[in-house]
Amino acid sequence: MENITKMPVFKGFASFLLFTFFITSCLTEAGSCWAQEQSNFDTAFNYIKNEVFYGGEIPKTITMLNQMLKTMELTSEQKIEVYKLLGEAHVAQHFETEAVEAINKILELVPNYQPGADA
Numbered sequence: 001m002e003n004i005t006k007m008p009v010f011k012g013f014a015s016f017l018l019f020t021f022f023i024t025s026c027l028t029e030a031g032s033c034w035a036q037e038q039s040n041f042d043t044a045f046n047y048i049k050n051e052v053f054y055g056g057e058i059p060k061t062i063t064m065l066n067q068m069l070k071t072m073e074l075t076s077e078q079k080i081e082v083y084k085l086l087g088e089a090h091v092a093q094h095f096e097t098e099a100v101e102a103i104n105k106i107l108e109l110v111p112n113y114q115p116g117a118d119a
Contacts, residue, residue, distance in 0.1 A: 041078050044068060049085055061089045076109050083109075 045068070053061040065086045068074075074082065087102035106113050 041068075041072060041074065044072075045078070045081060045085075053085060053089060058089050058092045062086065062093070065089065080106050080109055080113075 044064075048061055048064045048068070052064060065082050068082055069079070069086075072078075083102045083105045087099045087106075090096075090099035090102060
């Protein structure tokens with residue numbers, strides 16, 4: 001019998017659980033909670049971008065970023081980062097309409113947004 005940890009379904013589920021843990025864990029003290037949420041965002045976003053997106057798992061990237069937008073309380077700057085990567089993921093999948101929607105979300109947050117201006 002194949003080792004369960006080597007099965008693709010298990011790896012995907014384990015990644016989802018890890019992602020969910022980072023999103024949902026938060027300390028109860030107000031100051032610590034903000035720092036923890038920032039850390040959770042950074043950890044989760046970097047994992048999605050560097051491991052999932054750059055790993056070529058584009059549909060999974062889209063799912064995880066949408067989940068992040070639904071479940072995390074994000075700052076405007078964090079939302080912009082998420083929508084930029086979401087737009088790239090949609091372009092990679094040839095989902096032009098969804099890519100435009102992601103860019104429009106950025107423009108709702110920053111009406112005079114210029115790509116590359118934050119680089």
